[in-house]
Amino acid sequence: MKYVGIGTILSILGVIFSILLWGTQKAYFLSGMLGGMFIIFAMLMSGATVSGDRLRANLASELKEDRNERNRMTNNALLLALPNIIVAFIAYYM
Numbered sequence: 001m002k003y004v005g006i007g008t009i010l011s012i013l014g015v016i017f018s019i020l021l022w023g024t025q026k027a028y029f030l031s032g033m034l035g036g037m038f039i040i041f042a043m044l045m046s047g048a049t050v051s052g053d054r055l056r057a058n059l060a061s062e063l064k065e066d067r068n069e070r071n072r073m074t075n076n077a078l079l080l081a082l083p084n085i086i087v088a089f090i091a092y093y094m
Contacts, residue, residue: 004080007038011034011084011087014029027092028087031084034081035081035085036081038081042081045074
């Protein structure tokens with residue numbers, strides 16, 4: 001839950017800086033961008049953007065420790081992105 005807490009802090013800071021820079025009309029902007037960047041990072045780390053043949057070859061040739069590390073980084077990036085996306089939606093509709 002450490003990464004959810006860090007993501008929450010980043011999202012609140014993103015909203016505060018967005019309000020200071022652009023006003024309340026774009027309070028969602030930095031938080032949404034952070035969430036999007038973390039989701040893109042998670043997609044790249046998980047291998048979701050490559051073809052099936054390439055993913056199968058990568059899975060067959062990588063070590064179990066490397067796979068576990070890649071999955072851990074993917075999960076952590078998604079845990080960082082989740083509060084940012086939620087706060088961005090809340091700030092957008094307020």
